[in-house]
Amino acid sequence: MKSKFYSVSIKFLIIQLLSVLCVSQSFDFFYFVQQWPGSYCDTSQSCCYPTSGKPAPDFSIHGLWPNNNDGSYPSNCDPNDPFDKSKISDLTGSMEKSWPSLACPSSNGLSFWSHEWNKHGTCSESVLNQHGYFQAALNLKNQVNLLQTLKTAGIQPNGESYSLESIKDAVTKGSGYTPWVECNTDESGNSQLYQIYLCVDTSAANFTECPVFPKGKCGSQITFPSF
Template identity: 40%
Template sequence: MATMKLAAIAVALLLPLVAGVASADEFDFFYLVQQWPGSFCDTQKGCCFPDTGKPAPEFGIHGLWPNYAKCRPAEPELVDDVEMVVDGVPAIGRHHRRQKCWPEYCNDGNQLNPWEIKDLVAELDSHWPTLSCKSGRSMEFWSYEWKKHGTCSGMDQHGYFAAALELKKRHSLAAILADAGIVPSDEESYFLSSIRDAIADATGAVPNLECNRDAFGETQLFQVYQCVDRAGKKLVDCQLPMQGMCRDRAKLPVF
């Protein structure tokens, strides 16, 4: 009887630990996130080109991110006189419950093995380049994205990157916008509704949009979020609202 009680206590103690670990199966859809390089670079921080040189003036992959259809409460945390952000609002106190809207870092031990994606490197250099000044090596960017998001995708390393590349190659966002008269310009601005409608009409799925600010504080289109089914193959309408720092109009700066 004592042994059974000890076993029950051990299981009870382990359950919270297990519950706090993200599962590769616990998501509802993917975001394929592509960023406009002109908007990445045209900020006060600027950008740096990768070792392979200046990327083409095309939207580049930021990541393929598993996401929840509805945010869920994270594990409660005890905090003593430490400022936390709850739903975007700073708060001080104890027992604050954070919101978790996507899984991440599902297997820290599963590091990206460059050998696994060796046949994809040339395509990744073209379609998924880094613009960060921390390092000119895109492999470090891909390794981070794999560790944070890819390990939660339910795919192996090669399958994850191949899926993102295949999704991106189906539609050139820059060409879609150009066909709608939305072209890079340092003077013109465009209605966000026109950008969204052009992408939706061409791809058959409504995207979400994210904006940032240039060095003068003007709004510019930064990233396009395309929603993808759990298999990582089919574009679907994005259902979750996204403010994304956007206003009615945004620029698409020249790159």
């Protein structure tokens, strides 16, 4: 009877362990993604400024996304830990500035942040809780000033065209790591600088070289629109 009890207990513990592993999900690195608001807005879809007003003309956070070395990524890992704005109440001011939503209709950013946590953040719970996840992204943004890095290299958000390689070289020099550049298309059909990806280790504290880049590519010459 006792051995049967132990057998049931062990099976129960194994089930619990497997459920924890499924929730935490393993991953190899993060993509830290920042977007240029001028390129988000200068498309046929356009944009809407947040309810707090027009953001500063600076790169803003899009997300901190767990990824794997083979190019795959986990998502929506823990429906039992949904976004809770009360857990980041002390970060709201910084997030409105550094992580604004430009989607329409105008919003206070909560739906954007909720999406990022529920889809991506829950997959990093093995190292970051909700507050830690958003704080880590804010800290990473402060480590590398992308706009100043580009300006130092003579690359200005003035609607001019720049070579893709010069943009990559400038960010590599400024950050110490090779970026991946994502483009989108403006209303005239021109390729423009949209997002810059840098890779971060699983602690979400240190930049690292990317083991793999997303698919897609920009043209050799891309515009950098004003905002």
